[in-house]
Amino acid sequence: MDFLNELNLQQLQAVEANAGPVLVLAGPGSGKTRVLTSRIAHLVGVKGVRPSQILAVTFTNKAAREMDKRVEKMLGVQAGGITLGTFHAICARILRREAKHLPFNSNFVIFDSDDQINLSKRVIRELNIDEKRYTPQSVHTSISNAKNELITAQEYPVQGYRDEVVRRVYERYQEYLLASNGVDFDDLLLWTALLLEQNSGIRETYARRYEQLLVDEFQDTNFAQYVLLKHLASIHRSIFVVGDVDQSIYSWRGADYRNVLRFEKDYPDAQVVLLEQNYRSTQSILDLAMAVIDHNPYRKARRLFTDRGVGAKVTLQEVYDDREEASFVVDTISSLVARNEVQPGDFAVMYRTNAQSRLLEEAFLSKNLPYKLVGAQRFYGRREIKDIIAYLRLVFNPNDDFSLLRVINTPTRGIGTKTIQVLQTYSQQVRLSLGDLLLDLGRGNKSTHQKSFSKRAASATSVFGAHLNNWRECINACSPLQLMDRILDDVAYSQYILDGTDEGQDRWENIKELRRLAAEYDQKGLSNFLEDIALVSDQDTLDASANAPTLLTLHAAKGLEFPIVFIVGLNDGLLPHVRSFEDPEAMQEERRLFYVGITRAKDSLFLVDSINRSAFGYSEPTVQSRFLDDIPPDMLKEKHEGSGVRRSGYRSNIRSDQWGRHESVVVRNFKQSQPQFQPGSRVNHAVWGEGMVLNSRNQDEDEIVDIFFQDIGLKRVVASLAKLEVITDD
């Protein structure tokens, strides 16, 4: 097989490893995708494994498609039949097939992150829980974490009052999901793992079927995924995992790099292969990457080397403010492109938070230069898109109360909050889902329930119900696109959206884009359309064909590479993000994130920090990222703005606030008295309850206190305004 000739010794060792557990520790750019694809090709082409016996898990759908293409190329024939996809997509497939063993049916809908928060909010309100104290966001995070640990609502450990609240919300949340015939992201993993755990027949079926398991980005698997794999591998034990603990950046999503250690413990006979040679970057870039990551404690030092040569030094550019940061990026790109040595598509600009993309986009737009923005949220999160998807989801699954409530009065059709309340109460009385009730009301005078409603409500709901009936009939006869067009037409959506403003025009363009997407599902049908939409990853939206710079978050950059990379916003508070300041584990993850960004670059790397940064409309001074301290100065080509250069040593006494700005330091400090509140003491706040003082300082005749509240998080209050009560001193 030709493809084996292109591998180095370690890669070959991994590819040809005998059946059984294999752990491949692959540094960035070490060819792990090549190893994975070659392994599959080798299994099929040499070992005679049938494609249908192979299960390969990737991190994004895009990676799955790429892998599929590459395997096909290597084998020279169609490799169809391999089960290939993300954990979530694979689980969704299994759950639909095995729905008869589960408390929902096979046309369940998948609740995305927006839906998850909305549902949490709804439950919190219903249970009369203080929404300020227990925000839907934070409660849902707890639920999500529990699910990732395979803890059900009934098993949720209650140690304090907050746990009690979470447990109650969790329980109700699950009831709602099941009543709506829905599952959320985490449920996809949870249900599948529990199914395999509790049903030995099904476990054996799948474990027998998949003789070979391959897993990419193993360091970012969570506990549920680990258990899932363990069950799938329970018969053949041929599990081939590839990962790099230095690139673990998703712990906030439950990912646990300790799964790598767990793997070594659970499979003591595993072959371990180390891939260290880097084929991507120049040595200058690798040296910088190592300088950064070596500051993380408790890691096995690994050296990265390349035969690509030293290459150009990494540039550190300091600019005046974030506007200038954006124009520096755009100007540098256009002048490099003008020299004709590189193309626009060779560039990537990476940042820590999505909000940072805005100034960059503006800078590109003002110069009339095209760019690509990675981020599914940006498209699927739009109101008009969510509306149409909610319509489709409702037609597909009338029990989806959630989508129903979203669209029942959008565009407005005289079904206001009052009518909706009446509908809800009534539907509970007759034990029908809202959807079923509306379907009935839509049957006009043949309706059983219509007489129970006021004339006004009856007429408005019967019109909507009639539409719903029609669409339901369409479901098997029409393609997703035809159904969508019918809905758009029936509810006069274009009139609703096109209000004469530019924004309306934009929104309609988005709808047209969604039509284009729907058109690709003529064959695959509505079910697949809705599922793919729910499970798109940010990277999936990347359009490889356009030759333009790519704008993306550092997280989204994982697994990608670009000839020339800019990492912007190298300021404390942004990278590392302020939320990691108090937590050493989180801080280490920030560093890994920076490391991931650096190692995406093939030829050149630009790091940019700015002296001022704006938030809330004001531009304020910043502090340089502490990670830059870890880089030996001779590794960098430093450039500064002509004026306003930060004095060295200046920043060590300054703390930066959450937005990467530092607090203005006022020189008349000595005149002020001691702060009244000491770090470490506990205080009581009228609204937020008990908290601990983290920091306090006097400013302008008053005292500013940072307090950490268990349920709310970090808050900054002005002592004279907030009525604070000291509970304990230190």
Added chain:
DNA sequence: ATGGACAATGTTTTT
């Protein structure tokens, strides 16, 4: 029932 005006409030990362 609806839409506009104003106030409050919040900014990590995403399958």
Added chain:
DNA sequence: CATTGTCCAT
């Protein structure tokens, strides 16, 4: 500042 929610007048 930008989004979201709430209140109020129509």
